[in-house]
Amino acid sequence: MTTTTAPPAARPAAGPALYHPTVARLTYRALLGRRRALLLLGLPALLLVIVVAVRTLSGQDDGTAEDMLRSFALSPMVPLIGVIAGTGAIGPEIDDGSIIYLLAKPIRRSTIIITKLLVAMGVTVTFSAVPTLLAGFVLNGNGQNIAVSYAISTAVASVAYASVFLLLGVITRHAVVAGLVYALVWETVIGNLVPGAKTLSVQQWALAVGAKAAHGDLVHSAVSLTTGVVLLVVVTGAATWYAARRLSTLKPVGDE
Amino acid sequence: MSTIGINAVSRWFGNVVAVNDITMSIGPGVTGLLGPNGAGKSTLINMMGGFLAPSAGTVTLDGTPIWRNEQAYREIGIVPEPEATYDFLTAREFVVANAELHGLPEPGVAARRALATVELEYAQDRRIDTYSKGMRQRAKMASALVHDPSVLLLDEPFNGMDPRQRLQLMDLLRTMGAQGRTVLFSSHILEEVEQLAHHIEVVVAGRHAASGDFRKIRRLMTDRPHRYLVRSSDDRALAAALIAHDSTAGIELDRAEGGLRIQAVDFAGFTGFLPRIARDHGIRLFEVSPSDESLESVFSYLVAA
Numbered sequence: 001m002t003t004t005t006a007p008p009a010a011r012p013a014a015g016p017a018l019y020h021p022t023v024a025r026l027t028y029r030a031l032l033g034r035r036r037a038l039l040l041l042g043l044p045a046l047l048l049v050i051v052v053a054v055r056t057l058s059g060q061d062d063g064t065a066e067d068m069l070r071s072f073a074l075s076p077m078v079p080l081i082g083v084i085a086g087t088g089a090i091g092p093e094i095d096d097g098s099i100i101y102l103l104a105k106p107i108r109r110s111t112i113i114i115t116k117l118l119v120a121m122g123v124t125v126t127f128s129a130v131p132t133l134l135a136g137f138v139l140n141g142n143g144q145n146i147a148v149s150y151a152i153s154t155a156v157a158s159v160a161y162a163s164v165f166l167l168l169g170v171i172t173r174h175a176v177v178a179g180l181v182y183a184l185v186w187e188t189v190i191g192n193l194v195p196g197a198k199t200l201s202v203q204q205w206a207l208a209v210g211a212k213a214a215h216g217d218l219v220h221s222a223v224s225l226t227t228g229v230v231l232l233v234v235v236t237g238a239a240t241w242y243a244a245r246r247l248s249t250l251k252p253v254g255d256e
Numbered sequence: 257m258s259t260i261g262i263n264a265v266s267r268w269f270g271n272v273v274a275v276n277d278i279t280m281s282i283g284p285g286v287t288g289l290l291g292p293n294g295a296g297k298s299t300l301i302n303m304m305g306g307f308l309a310p311s312a313g314t315v316t317l318d319g320t321p322i323w324r325n326e327q328a329y330r331e332i333g334i335v336p337e338p339e340a341t342y343d344f345l346t347a348r349e350f351v352v353a354n355a356e357l358h359g360l361p362e363p364g365v366a367a368r369r370a371l372a373t374v375e376l377e378y379a380q381d382r383r384i385d386t387y388s389k390g391m392r393q394r395a396k397m398a399s400a401l402v403h404d405p406s407v408l409l410l411d412e413p414f415n416g417m418d419p420r421q422r423l424q425l426m427d428l429l430r431t432m433g434a435q436g437r438t439v440l441f442s443s444h445i446l447e448e449v450e451q452l453a454h455h456i457e458v459v460v461a462g463r464h465a466a467s468g469d470f471r472k473i474r475r476l477m478t479d480r481p482h483r484y485l486v487r488s489s490d491d492r493a494l495a496a497a498l499i500a501h502d503s504t505a506g507i508e509l510d511r512a513e514g515g516l517r518i519q520a521v522d523f524a525g526f527t528g529f530l531p532r533i534a535r536d537h538g539i540r541l542f543e544v545s546p547s548d549e550s551l552e553s554v555f556s557y558l559v560a561a
Contacts, residue, residue: 020357021356022353022356023357025353026342026345026353029342029344029345030342030344033344096338096340097336097340098340098341098342098343100307100334100336100338101341101342101353101354101357101399102357103307104305104306104307104329104332104334105326105329105354105358106326106327106329106358106359107326107357108326109326248324249309251307251308
């Protein structure tokens, strides 16, 4: 190592700037190898069981389909999967200290966060948007394009949730609890009861995007498309930026 | 060849000062960082490893600050204290992943070499969560050595190891030191440090208490005044006889305890002299107990000195 006066930031980063395949592989294996995988599979399986039952009992109906996808898939399922994947992509490593093996490497902290975020997003989209699309086809055979519309909404919401819950995983050891409170209390209860709170709900922003794909006027959002997109981008970007910042000053565990 | 420079470094957490104005330089060879638990050893190592910013002062590797400089990890290998690794991987997968994270051109080759160095090849295809403590430590060592670093930092590496594993690791670290690497390990056990380190830095209560080779540190620790509590058949007569001798600096008759509190200056002299003088005066010794042998008080003496 030679002495240099160049600031660290001016040095070239090692490897790819945004994505590191090894970080991604470790994250996938941690996420999908443990009990989390069962939860990740269990929620979509439950959704499919419910929609098959509804379809069998009450037949094909566009209104029912829209209602089911909104109040089962987009609202508790997606945030719950987001909590599992987002916090699980980094929280356990921080808790047990093994994150040190990623940090003690010539890799930017932002690369670590962005890679983990991409994995968390990928897992959340896979385990929420795909089953939502399936559920939509089961319910009304994609009538009024509702299945596609909700698949888009859940995918968009997955991206935002993954970034917010990844941030929670970095900043608090109680990320899962904090995430559940947010997902269940804010998005589900308050978002449905307090009209103003809807403007600050990932669910509504995602609906605004998905609604554009639906035919007819069954799918609607409390916010405009512009508002939804701007807020989604701002929240996702800000959460990612702050998570990378916090990771670069993360205190090791077992500290005196 | 690399040197870690710690220049007027302090680190505090809220109101607690963990490291208090320490300056030292750690060069090639094996250095032991010795101090009781809670002395600030881990905080120092975390600053050398770039995981904590110094609140004041600088920690450098060959003159370049380590904090927020991830390129420093090309030269630094770290064996952290927490046991957790990526336990769902085999040791081989774990070490290969570390090699890839370092951006090495041939991660498989580098991993094989590192696993051979720590003699873990026989278990390299088993998951780490099936390992014993000593095997885990070797997997961690292999991950720290995979990029052939010039600096190796180990936080309490001998904790929980059995004697055989301890000797193996000591041999390995000695070899690393002899190859010209800068090896720094922390420990709260003097014997461990003096068996291995050619140079010792003592830290107590966040302060740099002493520095030198093991002979110097050992001398500092044994030459300090020792305190004993002695109970005998005739405390007053024993006190009178002892105070005449050079190795005794002070005697107090402790009525509450029913014995003598003796401060001795010359450890070897006093322990040889005490039984002899008791016998010569026909006094029976019921109890001779050192009253400050805890590591803590040994170290505190060094700070006061």
